[in-house]
Amino acid sequence: MTNHIIAFIFHCKVEKKLSSKTIKAYETDLRQFKDFINFKDTKSIGKEELKSYFLYLSKFSKKTIKRKIATLKIFFSYLEFEEIIVNNPFRKVRIKIKDDLILPKILSIGEITEILKILYISKNDISNTKSYAYKEIIRNIAVIELLFASGIRVSELCSLRISNIDNNFSLIKIQGKGNKERTIPITNSATQNALKATHSNFKKSIRKQSYLFINRLGNPLSEQSVRLLVKRLAKEAKIDRNITPHVFRHSFATLLLEEDADIRYIQHLLGHSSIMVTQIYTHVNERKKTELLTSKNPRNLIFI
Incomplete structure (x- = not known):
């Protein structure tokens, strides 16, 4: 998985030319996912592993959870496009997270x-x-x-x-x-x-x-x-x-x-x-x- 993450980050930097802030967020999120899953073979990750990870993420704010899941979706779409994996586990998972409504602070x-x-x-x-x-x-x-x-x-x-x-x-x-x-x-x-x-x-x-x-x-x-x-x-x-x-x-x-x-x-x-x-x-x-x-x-x- 480590090599696939490195390749994905390279793709985001060189081919997609994403900002350094976005790259940093992707690296953080994918490193966290890799450490939690502890799988060396990316092909072995299925919907059950994703569900376990989503449960682990429940301690974070809804905004952070949405970002981390979005990162994973992009990563697995990349793996599927590059034919590194045959079955994208996200195709078998439905998840909907509604943000808490936080009204902005204002000055009178x-x-x-x-x-x-x-x-x-x-x-x-x-x-x-x-x-x-x-x-x-x-x-x-x-x-x-x-x-x-x-x-x-x-x-x-x-x-x-x-x-x-x-x-x-x-x-x-x-x-x-x-x-x-x-x-x-x-x-x-x-x-x-x-x-x-x-x-x-x-x-x-x-x-x-x-x-x-x-x-x-x-x-x-x-x-x-x-x-x-x-x-x-x-x-x-x-x-x-x-x-x-x-x-x-x-x-x-x-x-x-x-x-x-x-x-x-x-x-x-x-x-x-x-x-x-x-x-x-x-x-x-x-x-x-x-x-x-x-x-x-x-x-x-x-x-x-």
Whole structure:
């Protein structure tokens, strides 16, 4: 089995040209399967062995189980195609795993306002506009403004090149997952001004690196730096939850939906390949409706 796994990974790297992240996940999942089954002959694996392995996987989250089973399905399809096995054991196994519905965490308008207020007050408190502290706060304002105003992923924010922003800072071009390209209008003047100020203060480094967001060393800002910034700001704003850059993305989508934006427009803005992914936000919206009717239902005014 070890040789077949090596050949499969080579096939994924060279012929399918899959990402390093996907390759790593395949290697982990197949190594785990091999250690559990402990069979040297791949042809000996049947539906009973698969069922035993599925039972072993039950201790993991449903999302992880689905990924590991998907890896095995792809692996055995490869073995069948290469005529290494005659009978694919997955053809005799039916398994359906339904994900738990986990509603995304969001920030309220009040919480986002508090975070932005902290940043803008810090900016006004710095008298030396030539200092790095001032430049840093200018950049941090732009980071938070853009996360909230566009709903982009932290990876997309950190890889945003100046060449992908129009001259007025009113339109950005994003290279999303799977190299899919999308454009997002920046319509809020505060967000536009924050991006312009960042460009103005880091112009030399931006010209050298070509990325909009630059760190103290003159290199592109890392995703981890953005996560730490968001975490620190949430703490200063006394938000007693784990807040990540992705929470801004969830908040952007949810608040748009609550303003009756078409879900297909939201799908495009977020760069989701499937509308099914975007529909998680409709569940958040339903929760809001329930909360509204619980507290504001006019029937509550009649005591009969």
